[in-house]
Each structure stands twice: as structure tokens, then as C-alpha cells.
Amino acid sequence: MNQSEREAAKRRAGERAAEAVEDGTVVGLGSGSTAAHAIRALGREVDAGLDVEGVPTSFQAREIAVDAGIPLTTLDEADVDLAIDGADQIAGADLVKGGGGAHAREKIVDAAAGRLLVVADPTKEVDVLDDPVPVEVLPDARTPVADAVRRLGGRPDLRRADRKSGPVVSDNGNLILDCDFGAMPDPAGLAADLSALPGVVEHGLFVDFADEVYVGTETDVTVFEP
Template sequence: METSSLAKDKEKHLAAIKAVTYIQNGQVIGLGSGSTANYAIREIGKLVQNGLQIKAIPTSKKTQELAESLYIPIIDSNSVDYIDVTIDGADEFNDEMVLIKGGGGALLREKIVASMTRKKIIVADSSKPVAQLGLVFKLPIEVIPFACNYVMNQVRELGGTSSLRQKEDKTFVTDQGNWILDADFGHIQDPKSLSHSLNGIVGLVCHGLFIDLADIIIVGKGNTVETILFETS
């Protein structure tokens, strides 16, 4: 019997294999960050070695390092007006396809790349769909260090609590030189309202609520995959 970790890895891999079938020759591809996105990047690397011609924009330094090791051509985000397809992961998502992202700290670049993308694909294992956002995974918030305490106070005014993310007993620093707050709002019943309120806080650079930034979610479930399509009202 497979362990939970091995089963999740298998689901991530199956979702990634399905996701890369949406990529076409000559496209610009956004490369997500995190363990699930890494499976997709490795699959893209195989396609490139077999002759697929694409250009890619990474969402983090770690992603860029992995892509370059697989000989995936990297371009600057400022060299294009849009991205054809992006494949990225999520920390959790609800049945309205609202995502929480930022567990790896790359949420700012991830949100920029997603906003530039025409077809946004999320890959996930079966633990990521949730009935209620915010109960399992805290909401990452990227802040300018100078504004950290102010933003924490503003989060408190909105009914949440937050803590400064640490890594190896040091303050975690993003690729952009910012800090991350992990905010607990309990069950996020109205993501759009919370997103609007957070966007109005001076010094808050980006938050991990991704709304209307997923067109397709591919979930590995055991030995199969489920594809969820965004339906516009």
C-alpha cells in the first residue's frame, strides 16, 4: 500500500502529465513554483528535448534554476505582452475556483504571471480541494519590510491574526526582497470582499487570494485525474 506522501506525489505527477497536453509549439509558457508545478516543468523539459519549441517565464528563482537545468528557454516577462499558458499549483481551492497560493513565497510573481496569461492551468493533488477556504491553510501576505507592523495591525482590524514567516530561524525573504505574513482569518466566507480590503492596505504588496485566475484545475485522484473548467456566469 502506498504511503500518503507517495500517493500525493503520484497524483501531482498525473495532473502534470495531463496539464502539459495543453501546450502547443511556439507558445510562451508560464512556469509555476512549488512541488506540483515542478512535476509539470520536468514534463515540459522532456517535451523540449523531443523538439517542442517554446519560451518560458518562471515565477521564482528556484523555478528558473530547474527550467534552465532542463534546457527550457527562459525569457524576460517584459519582453512579451501576454503568456499563452501557465501551469502552476495551489495550496488550496474551493468549488468556485478561488485559490490560496503563496506557501512557497512566490505569490507576487505567480499573480503577475497569472494575470498575463490567456489559459491558466492549476495542477493539484486530491488534498487541495476544500469546502471552506482558510481553515487548513493560512493566507500568505507579501509586505514591504518597512510596513510590516502596520500591515499586521491592519490585518487585525479586518478580523485576522498574522505572524511573520520564518525559515531556518530567520525572517523569510522573497525573491523581491519582501517579507511574508501568514494571516489567519478563519473561514474566508467572502474572498472577494477580503481581497478588496487587503488590496487597499498601503505597504501590502500582494496577497495569496487568487480570484478569477484559474481557467482549468487538474486534480490527481488516485490513478486518475479530474479536470475542472471555469464556468463564466
């Protein structure tokens, strides 16, 4: 699948998931390129009269939603009925997220939602998760968390910015360590270990999160419940 075919598959997945949103729904608006297609599709439905409110998971998601004309709310003001979000890797109901550095707020919103619809292209599906796990850390905790990750068998790498000198800074003002553990046959155990480390704000292992997965193909969308 070449890049243009992947982009078309992402669009199909996002637009199909947006069709699951009903009138009066509060929707968690995920981050990333595939979720962006869902947000724009929802915006077109809002223009056509659909009554929804969105809870964005990142600065990027908020900007796209505002441009699309979707009314926004917050977790303080509303309960999220369903969320639509992307993933860097999918193995059943387990995900690796955080390639865009927004996984802390994504996890908060996705966990608060009544249902999570994950949207992706076929390259994101795997049998066993093995992508590096993004770990958002308080700046002062970078070194001790990196040392602890090594003791857990991982290789931490401080995420560097492409268009500025120095590291990537998250929407929350923190740093991100991309931690390569290789294949992760027990993501739940690793997730618990990472969550227990002092200084970790959030990590990108979303264990047993996906309720429905929408995978765009070259011609259609495959939908399944893990």
C-alpha cells in the first residue's frame, strides 16, 4: 500500500466511524491524521444539522474541530458518549499511541468515553505490539525515569524536535521518552510498571481500550470488535 492508498484508507476509516455519531452525542475528538478525517466528516454533518459537542484531545484536534465548526465542551461540563481516535499500533483491543505526543490527554478522554472507536489503516494492525512506547515525563524526572526504563528492559530515547533546537515539549509542558521494549507479549504488565514510576505523567500503552476498530482498506472499511 503506497502513501496515497494509505491516506485514502485513513479517510475511509475516519469517515465511516463518524457515521456512528448520533444526534445529541458528546464526542471525544482524537488526534492524528486518521482522527482528523473523522473530525472533518463530523464537521460536515454539523453543517447539515447534526447536534453534537466535541471534547478535543490535543491542540491539533481543537484547531481542526474549530475550523470544522464543531461546538466544543470539556470533561468538566459533559460526559463523553464515545470517542474516535487513531493509533500507532493495534493488537486486538490493545494500542500503542503517542506518536503525536498527545497520549496523556487522549487517554483521559478515551477512558472517560462510553465507547472508543479506533480508526486506522491496515499497516497499524499487528499480532503483538512492538512499537516504541512514548512516555511523557516531568522535565526533572527525565533521567531517573530513563534509568528505570532501562531496568525494565527498554531503550529510552528523548524525543527531539524537528523544527526547533532541543526536545519536543508536550501540550502539557513535559518531555517525551520513546521507549523501545521490542515485542511486548504482556502489555498490561508493562503498562502497570510504567505507571508506577515516579515522574511519569502518562505512557502510550492503551491496554484493553478499543471497543470497535475501523480499518480502512483500498476499497472499503473493515469494522470489528476485539
